[in-house]
Amino acid sequence: MAARTATCAFCGLLCDDLEVDVVGATLRPLRGACERATAAYATLGTDAATRARPRVAGRPVDFDEALDAAAALLRAGRRPVISGLDVDVAGMRSVLALARRLGAVVDHVHGPVKYRNLHALQEGGAITTTLAEARNRADLMILIGTGWHRRFPRFVERIIAPEPFLGGTGAPRRIVTVDAIEGEARRALPANVEHLPLDAAPGQLPAVVAMLGALADRQPVDAGRITGVAPGTLERCVDWMRAARYGVVVWSAADLDWPHAELTVQALARCIRSLNRDTRFVGLPLAGTDGDLTANAVQTWQAGVPLPASYANGRVDFDPSRHALPRVLARGEADLLIWVSSLGHAPPPLSGSLPRVVLGRADLVVDHGVDVFIPVATPGIDAAGHLLRTDKVVTLYLPRVRVSTLPSAASVVDALAGRLG
């Protein structure tokens, strides 16, 4: 038995202080594991997971046979789509080489969610910050929505709870929670902060954000028009915003789940820009889970344009309206789905009789309709890998914590490409 330090791959915070007890292939987190990490380790950290076997049409086979079967499907496909893409940098490098080879459409499993922030960026830009800046300098944090706590469980402990050290005033940190509903997030807040809850009726979050922006910009608006907000709360929030020396607005795009949510992200960006005329204010979008930022970053640097993209006809084409996975599947534009997924456990979508080749996490539960399943190593557990953190600045190297014979996603994708001759 040995305790090892590990970096957790299971949300965009990439906490690098986990202590994991390693007995053979069995892993048990001793320290630093949140509920997400605990759940992932419970199913991945077993001896059985390292012995997961490839399957062809549900039948266990060896790796060679699975690769042959997958390669045959790849050769037969004319309009493949590659998705999942919750992989490390090496995995994405290999995926893109294969996509160029096949002329495939490429999109991340969370592509449409991820695009909310990217769309807003491409329309108007952004003023943002990173985790250490927020932790050390923020005297005000505005937390939008309720899901950030569930999606990024250690954000409170690692970023909100520590005293702001560098240039801090010694006053307690101010926190505004902009919730449409009561939430566990609020209960999780530490005692050492001054908290202003800004509640509104369900569905009112876009209106609240718009109103905060208008007030911050000193527009003549009637703040009382928003239903469910206690009188004076919006004004108090804006007073705090104006008084802040370093204000940080935090959101997770996955929470902004309504049509044209990018407009809300743009409204936040505009509000932040206005406040910077007099003080410092920044955004901190929380993302990076399931490698969404990693996949997008590698695509963006190699191709010069982000996801979703098509490599058909020897050209790369970025077009979020045409190449998003849900649309490609709904319109029957693909004749093969290649699912590459080493971090998350989202199952590959079913779409009619579309053939599916799945390179997945060892504990992935796939339905019998999957034509070929090949288990792959999870970065930070079975293999070393690189992932981008939520702030898109820090890339962490996740060493492996156990000896495993599971092949990396990159090596399986490369092996498939090699079989195409």
Added chain:
Amino acid sequence: MLTRLTGARIIDPAHGVDDVVRDLYIRDDRIVAGPKPGESVDRVWDANGTIAMAGAIDLHTHIGGGKVNIARALLPEFNRREALPATDICGACTGGPAPSTLATGYRYAAMGYTACFEPAMLPVNARQAHLEMGDTPIVDKGAYALLGNDDFFLDQLATGADPRAVRDYVAWILHATHAIGVKVVNAGGISAFKFNQRKLDVDEPHTHYRVTPRQIVRELALAVHELGIPHPLHVHASNLGVPGNVDSTLATIAAAEGLPIHLTHLQFHSYGTEGDRKFSSAAGRIAEAVNAAPNVTVDVGQIMFGQTVTASGDSMLQYRNARHGRPAKWVIMDIECDAGCGVVPFRYRDRDFVNALQWAIGLELFLMIRDPWRVFLTTDHPNGGPFTSYPHLIKLLMDRTFRNDVLASINPEAAKMSALGALDREYSLYEIAIMTRAAPARILGLGDHGHLGVGACADVVIYEPDADPETMFARPRWVFKDGQLVAERGAIVAVTRGSIHTVKPPFDRGIERQLEAWFARYQTQSMASFRISDEEVCACGQAPRLVVHDCRER
């Protein structure tokens, strides 16, 4: 494998060779004197009538790292218009103001450039920078680590740390991030912006740490010098792009107190406040100061007319200048108690007074700074314009008639304010070879690059002479990288991978005790997570070799 290139006119300023016809021999990846006794030549290339130079070196080009990738993500409307189709060996990608890493490698190599240096690698972003450079094919790479705005260093200065501790920290960063030099950007200003300071003059104290840019530049220049790092402190001076910043630039030269410094994208720092519009050229004063200061080298950061995007670590000044940007969307970031960045698209127009004068100021600097060993050819890619405009820039330097024709077509008020029309100087091919090969290799300490002597790496470019230098430099007949033909008349014929160039000066590891505690208290990763091993950086950089250049401790 022994190769002979016959009959080329050699231009090799590192050895004082100017237009001498002789054969060049390449054994595998090195230049050799000739066949060993009994050795036969495997391949002969007929280079009669051509001009041979060493592979060109760009010592300041933003090719990798977070801010470049932000620029790519921000501007799909431009990049998608410049789709580069796949070939048998090149992957489909796009060009545009912030080109993809693939296009960057292909285009540099096709133009005869064989080594590129990323000038602003934020230490906390070093992995991504190496990953992006690793996906930049063919060319060799290196990077300068950005210091001087990080809270650890500012705290060292503010608390009067022993200069030896500063040196140890600088060296530790170079090791941990695999850099070849140190750059400071708007010394202290990026940090000050986080404390809502909107400007910081050379003698103005940082509102929190109470240290001045002058102190920061001096301390870092001294540390770099004493560690014996070949490349002097690379300085992006205070007040980038601000009219009247000539005073900051001259004060920055003075701050070095005679220690070696390299002033980068000097054009953006050579502005006066004369005339009706309170914007004028101060290139004359700056050139005079540079000519008189042998410790100073510069690169110009020439602007080129057209659409581009500026990507800089200087969040303070990028925020201030963002209102001039087109299209009107920009990104500003505060970064990890380490640095910052600002990405602002610009469209430089020849009919615009300010842009036209910026263009003229850059050329004035090139022509008024006398020593080609101390002035380097850059556009600060992509900030002043794309690196693909270098052949055009070379023509502007070599052909006075052409230059004056362009001058006659720009904003007439700007043309009137500029001394450019009165400057007769025309660069020779020999001087172009100095500023694009011999001099950058020397100032980076790349012993076996930038020349064609025996033992040099076989990065060789064969040009066909042409009355139009732009044509000659845009598409060399052959480009050899490490002895292998990689490009022919503008087309990539082989895709190889370049090495990573670094320095690893010795230092006292005792500094890690302080650093470990600092990381634990303030950072959001451990010191162990931050540090990149040799093995890891080669995997990131997909590099066949990690080249460590010598330092001479002083």
